Amino acid sequence: MTPSTRVQHLLALLCLTTTTLAGNAGIIQSCLSQGGVDTTIATDETWANETAAFQFRLSREPVAIAHPQEKSQVALALQCAHNASFQVRALGRAHSFQGYGFGNPGNLVINMAAFQELSFDESTKELTFGGGVNVGPAAKYLWDNYQRHFPHVRGSHVGLAGSFMGGGFGTTSRFLGIPADNLASVEFMLANGTIVTAGPSSDLLWAAKGAGPSFGVVLSAKTKTFEVPVEGQISYSLALGNVSVDTASAALVIIQDWVVSGKAPDVLSLRYSLSNFNSAGFFYGSEAAFDKALAPLVKSLQSIAPNVNLTKAALPSFWDVEVASAGAGMNDPNGGSLGGRASLVQSWTVTNNHPLNLKQATALLESYHSLNRTDLSLSGFLDLWGGISRDISDSDTAFAHGNNLWLVRVDGVARAAWPSDGNSYMQALMKPFETALEKSAPLRSFVNYVNSELSLKEWSSRLYGDKNFARLKKLKAAVDPTDLFSGYGLAIPAK
Numbered sequence: 001m002t003p004s005t006r007v008q009h010l011l012a013l014l015c016l017t018t019t020t021l022a023g024n025a026g027i028i029q030s031c032l033s034q035g036g037v038d039t040t041i042a043t044d045e046t047w048a049n050e051t052a053a054f055q056f057r058l059s060r061e062p063v064a065i066a067h068p069q070e071k072s073q074v075a076l077a078l079q080c081a082h083n084a085s086f087q088v089r090a091l092g093r094a095h096s097f098q099g100y101g102f103g104n105p106g107n108l109v110i111n112m113a114a115f116q117e118l119s120f121d122e123s124t125k126e127l128t129f130g131g132g133v134n135v136g137p138a139a140k141y142l143w144d145n146y147q148r149h150f151p152h153v154r155g156s157h158v159g160l161a162g163s164f165m166g167g168g169f170g171t172t173s174r175f176l177g178i179p180a181d182n183l184a185s186v187e188f189m190l191a192n193g194t195i196v197t198a199g200p201s202s203d204l205l206w207a208a209k210g211a212g213p214s215f216g217v218v219l220s221a222k223t224k225t226f227e228v229p230v231e232g233q234i235s236y237s238l239a240l241g242n243v244s245v246d247t248a249s250a251a252l253v254i255i256q257d258w259v260v261s262g263k264a265p266d267v268l269s270l271r272y273s274l275s276n277f278n279s280a281g282f283f284y285g286s287e288a289a290f291d292k293a294l295a296p297l298v299k300s301l302q303s304i305a306p307n308v309n310l311t312k313a314a315l316p317s318f319w320d321v322e323v324a325s326a327g328a329g330m331n332d333p334n335g336g337s338l339g340g341r342a343s344l345v346q347s348w349t350v351t352n353n354h355p356l357n358l359k360q361a362t363a364l365l366e367s368y369h370s371l372n373r374t375d376l377s378l379s380g381f382l383d384l385w386g387g388i389s390r391d392i393s394d395s396d397t398a399f400a401h402g403n404n405l406w407l408v409r410v411d412g413v414a415r416a417a418w419p420s421d422g423n424s425y426m427q428a429l430m431k432p433f434e435t436a437l438e439k440s441a442p443l444r445s446f447v448n449y450v451n452s453e454l455s456l457k458e459w460s461s462r463l464y465g466d467k468n469f470a471r472l473k474k475l476k477a478a479v480d481p482t483d484l485f486s487g488y489g490l491a492i493p494a495k
């Protein structure tokens with residue numbers, strides 16, 4: 001080919017692709033418009049706004065975005081997608097670190113923003129939330145009207161359906177359970193448009209607790225709620241001073257020993273920062289109880305970190321802890337704003353059966369502190385889990401989290417655009433820790449913070465384990481035989 005025929009050839013190809021995409025979008029748009037469903041496509045002015053997501057690393061290229069206002073319109077969207085051979089993603093509040101709300105290019109995305117129901121049942125003490133509700137408004141509704149709480153994740157703008165189905169972890173999860181543990185029922189629309197309420201003891205509720213987005217669209221769901229602690233609430237920080245990585249690793253093991261020996265109350269939340277080695281969190285109880293609980297820990301730490309410094313502040317109300325932990329957006333009617341960055345998240349969980357040994361703790365801190373480039377920055381921490389997970393077994397919910405002791409999370413965050421070798425670099429950076437961890441037990445992870453680059457074999461064993469995964473596959477074959485909800489990285493295969 002001469003250069004000019006090559007250009008003509010390319011132009012022809014480009015036209016063809018554009019026409020096909022527009023054609024597909026047109027088919028779906030005209031199908032949906034029959035039912036009066038507002039549908040946006042790439043040529044619309046609002047497209048950039050509507051495809052905005054927290055994760056900048058991954059592109060969002062759905063064929064169209066539907067905005068159903070009622071259940072029958074969701075059913076229509078599923079039928080239009082099925083008839084035109086598109087897969088479907090339900091979009092909550094677009095916070096997925098792995099871009100799962102939009103999923104693979106070419107999906108029909110169903111934006112659930114119109115599903116904003118919030119109600120409280122005085123007899124069951126359950127909160128019902130619509131499939132498009134986010135954390136801040138729901139928590140505030142329950143606090144303002146009933147002075148009650150439900151365990152939720154820390155970001156005020158984050159979607160509830162998505163965060164519950166990804167396990168979820170928040171500041172009250174050590175004593176009240178993770179969000180998924182507290183899901184009482186889920187109103188799902190299945191691939192064929194049938195609405196089912198998955199209640200206690202149903203396979204579908206079990207599956208929702210870790211893998212829900214593979215099974216249907218959540219129209220609404222119910223969570224258990226709790227009275228708030230009445231004896232007080234403390235915010236605290238425990239700084240080690242200027243210590244080496246070796247000392248900080250030994251300190252982490254001392255903190256863990258204190259927990260494993262049963263001295264850390266379940267009402268304490270603790271997040272150990274991999275950046276500055278401070279531990280910080282909240283205590284849901286009296287100041288006297290806090291002082292008594294922390295005293296032996298501070299004493300043990302002093303033996304290796306003489307400048308250890310515990311600071312604390314009593315907060316006026318439970319709601320002040322909610323705002324301190326989940327952000328000022330907790331008081332905003334929209335839950336604040338979306339935000340975002342280009343990042344790769346990796347996570348691991350560790351159980352009470354195999355607490356971190358000093359080698360593993362050191363490998364974690366050393367890996368984290370060996371970053372040797374300037375286009376990436378890191379954020380990382382261990383959330384203390386433990387608490388009532390001691391009474392949970394891996395088979396209780398699809399997401400295997402029985403007996404979890406730590407939730408470890410490391411994010412590589414781009415200072416500008418995500419570098420082309422960012423994924424491989426971040427995985428190599430944390431490899432020594434992963435290798436050390438694997439010597440004690442098979443690797444485990446956390447759905448909401450899963451590394452998007454794992455293979456199916458890796459994520460299925462880390463998140464669910466072989467038994468739960470086999471059960472999920474069977475259920476998938478029964479309720480979504482055409483793989484309508486499979487256009488994303490964590491789709492449960494039917495076979």
Ligand SMILES: Cc1cc2nc3c(=O)[nH]c(=O)nc-3n(C[C@H](O)[C@H](O)[C@H](O)COP(=O)(O)OP(=O)(O)OC[C@H]3O[C@@H](n4cnc5c(N)ncnc54)[C@H](O)[C@@H]3O)c2cc1C
Pocket residue numbers: 054089090091092093094095096097099100101102112131132153154155157158159160161162163164165166167168169170212213216217218219448449488
């Ligand atoms: C700033 C920030 C803070 C966070 N803090 C925490 C934290 O403290 N603890 C924690 O555990 N996680 C946390 N997360 C992770 C968060 O919980 C998950 O990313 C969650 O899935 C986001 O839900 P979403 O609706 O906002 O996202 P989306 O990207 O819209 O959806 C995420 C997934 O849920 C599915 N989904 C959403 N709504 C529905 C529905 N109605 N029906 C069916 N499927 C649906 C989507 O299809 C997709 O698979 C945080 C994330 C961010 C960005």
Ligand SMILES: *[C@@H]1O[C@H](CO)[C@@H](O)[C@H](O)[C@H]1NC(C)=O
Pocket residue numbers: 049050052338
């Ligand atoms: C999209 O537009 C709406 C309405 O103008 C605005 O409230 C919202 O903040 C915008 N979202 C983003 C991510 O820009």
Ligand SMILES: *[C@@H]1O[C@H](CO)[C@@H](O)[C@H](O)[C@H]1NC(C)=O
Pocket residue numbers: 031076079080083
């Ligand atoms: C989908 O296809 C079926 C079978 O051909 C048809 O009955 C139905 O009307 C179609 N649905 C829509 C929304 O076009």
Ligand SMILES: *[C@@H]1O[C@H](CO)[C@@H](O)[C@H](O)[C@H]1NC(C)=O
Pocket residue numbers: 242243
């Ligand atoms: C921390 O300690 C190291 C090694 O002792 C020293 O080089 C460094 O200046 C100290 N940093 C601060 C902020 O004190």
Ligand SMILES: *[C@@H]1O[C@H](CO)[C@@H](O)[C@H](O)[C@H]1NC(C)=O
Pocket residue numbers: 239309310311
């Ligand atoms: C302890 O930490 C507090 C809060 O960060 C700080 O104000 C104080 O100076 C610290 N004290 C010591 C002895 O380092």
Ligand SMILES: *[C@@H]1O[C@H](CO)[C@@H](O)[C@H](O)[C@H]1NC(C)=O
Pocket residue numbers: 370371372428429
């Ligand atoms: C930078 O860190 C990476 C990952 O840990 C390592 O493979 C590489 O050798 C390091 N490069 C330099 C120049 O130190």
Ligand SMILES: *[C@@H]1O[C@H](CO)[C@@H](O)[C@H](O)[C@H]1NC(C)=O
Pocket residue numbers: 190192193194478479480
């Ligand atoms: C829809 O699918 C579910 C799950 O497979 C099934 O139980 C139900 O009978 C189906 N409904 C219709 C109308 O086909």
